[in-house]
Amino acid sequence: MPRAYRVHSARPLPWMGWRSRPRYDRPVNHLDATLQADGFVVARCDPTASTEMIAGQLGTIYLHPPASGRPSFDAVRALAPTESDRAAPRSYSARFGYNPFPLHTDLATKPEPPRWVLLRAVGTPTGVGTTLCDGLEVVRRVGVERCAHAIFRAGGGGPPHYLRMLDRLHDPRRLRWDQAFLQPANSAARHVQLAFAELAHLQHRVPLVRPDAVLVIDNWRMLHGREAVTEGDRGRLIERVYLQEMR
Amino acid sequence: MPAPADWSSETLLAKAKLYVEEMELHDATDWRYALWSSFALELLARAALAHTSPVLLAKTDHVKHIYFALGIEAGAAGTAKSIEFSEVASRLNELHREFTPELRDFAVLHLGYRNAELHSGAAAFPNAARWVGRYYSTCKILLKILGLGLGDFVGDAGAAEALIREAADDAAKSVKQDITSHNKVWLNLDQVLRDQREQEALAWAGRERGHRVACPACRSVALVEGRPLGPPRAQVNEAEQEVVVRQAMLPTGLRCVACNLRIAGEARLRFAERGDAFTHNRTESLPAYFGLYTEDEVHEAVEAETRRFMDDDNNE
Numbered sequence: 001m002p003r004a005y006r007v008h009s010a011r012p013l014p015w016m017g018w019r020s021r022p023r024y025d026r027p028v029n030h031l032d033a034t035l036q037a038d039g040f041v042v043a044r045c046d047p048t049a050s051t052e053m054i055a056g057q058l059g060t061i062y063l064h065p066p067a068s069g070r071p072s073f074d075a076v077r078a079l080a081p082t083e084s085d086r087a088a089p090r091s092y093s094a095r096f097g098y099n100p101f102p103l104h105t106d107l108a109t110k111p112e113p114p115r116w117v118l119l120r121a122v123g124t125p126t127g128v129g130t131t132l133c134d135g136l137e138v139v140r141r142v143g144v145e146r147c148a149h150a151i152f153r154a155g156g157g158g159p160p161h162y163l164r165m166l167d168r169l170h171d172p173r174r175l176r177w178d179q180a181f182l183q184p185a186n187s188a189a190r191h192v193q194l195a196f197a198e199l200a201h202l203q204h205r206v207p208l209v210r211p212d213a214v215l216v217i218d219n220w221r222m223l224h225g226r227e228a229v230t231e232g233d234r235g236r237l238i239e240r241v242y243l244q245e246m247r
Numbered sequence: 248m249p250a251p252a253d254w255s256s257e258t259l260l261a262k263a264k265l266y267v268e269e270m271e272l273h274d275a276t277d278w279r280y281a282l283w284s285s286f287a288l289e290l291l292a293r294a295a296l297a298h299t300s301p302v303l304l305a306k307t308d309h310v311k312h313i314y315f316a317l318g319i320e321a322g323a324a325g326t327a328k329s330i331e332f333s334e335v336a337s338r339l340n341e342l343h344r345e346f347t348p349e350l351r352d353f354a355v356l357h358l359g360y361r362n363a364e365l366h367s368g369a370a371a372f373p374n375a376a377r378w379v380g381r382y383y384s385t386c387k388i389l390l391k392i393l394g395l396g397l398g399d400f401v402g403d404a405g406a407a408e409a410l411i412r413e414a415a416d417d418a419a420k421s422v423k424q425d426i427t428s429h430n431k432v433w434l435n436l437d438q439v440l441r442d443q444r445e446q447e448a449l450a451w452a453g454r455e456r457g458h459r460v461a462c463p464a465c466r467s468v469a470l471v472e473g474r475p476l477g478p479p480r481a482q483v484n485e486a487e488q489e490v491v492v493r494q495a496m497l498p499t500g501l502r503c504v505a506c507n508l509r510i511a512g513e514a515r516l517r518f519a520e521r522g523d524a525f526t527h528n529r530t531e532s533l534p535a536y537f538g539l540y541t542e543d544e545v546h547e548a549v550e551a552e553t554r555r556f557m558d559d560d561n562n563e
Contacts, residue, residue, distance in 0.1 A: 185265055
């Protein structure tokens, strides 16, 4: 099977955003090192290869449990901007519609969220960027101990339950964050929520425009969101795959 | 298949942490301190067991509980049942050596007080000074099973460690007091009576009953009982037609019939300097060990084997 991707990575500075000259000469085996260092990477890929195939070459696909109405597990989900009235209930689109999606980690309400998120633009190229924020930096500024003691109540579908924001059991540490579907359940969590609101300036943006690039995010570390969608950008279509581990 | 959130180690631990925070909002003399402590302990223990597998929490009387624990939706949601706390504690003791029988028994006792508190008009919990050290000691081991420390769970890990040390010191003092008092009684006995009791202890303390040690109070031969530590190892001696089975044992109790000293529990035995692991040996004949039949028993063996494979004849 031909290699489906080459890797390049740019280390965006928080105040500058994306670099304009990506490098194509970084070998494939630097993917891990870049992800470890930055928490995310943009990898060039074969635009004719399917997202599932690209994901399968990178790692073990995390099968997303079926949502209501869906007959089976999905490896790849297509994400399109949707008006809030028409979006699936308990989804980000239902809450925010075309407005910006706040920074979050995916499947934060699950006890075992997937480690990696892979995003790929497959629709009409748009100017809507994906926002990223290093969760480790947030934790450092808010305070590791406070974050480790923060407990949230997970709602948003399924029976409610409690979850820790920062899990030090895993190596690396596992962070979860979701203002929409995680509510503070103790004072540490309330403090964290207040402190987090003041740290939004730490985010930067990554444009996802073409199908020849995939954005891989460490979902246990990086928070991600989406910029507002204007009328001209409603053709945006992103394919998303979760990976449990990288090869 | 992901485990259900209700039985996930992560959610159980998070809830246990919320409850211990409630506990710490109250003074140790307040009844709510004890009540919340029991809620936190149960959830922490269940989290530790689920950390190995959530299936260990499932009741085994119906397969639907196991389906639920495996994350298989087979109509069990809302009706799946988990095991009683005493079973949780037993399984933890079986799976994790560091969760000793003493910690198991303490946890079961503490939850027993919780049940009495909830189901009766009694103020069921004893004074916190009598249990808080062992409580934090139990939590510490459960957190260790989860790969965490007291600092990840309680508000003041330093204070909790101090309470653990105080409880250990108290236990050590109590063991030493027991030994000292039995020694005083022994020394006050007539020499003739002492000699007689020493002989009786020697006759009673056969090796087949336990591990022989010198009693810390009267120096007579006492016995230490234990529980198996790891699998037994068998060594075959064909020349002698026998098998020697060696089993490593962890001491659980000491008994001396000369001065009537009894020490129960691994920790208390360590304070008495009788807590070292020992090996129990037993010798069996080759046929007995391997379930073989001798020549004289061949006829019986054939009958027994034949019976195993014959269906019941209801017409006979």
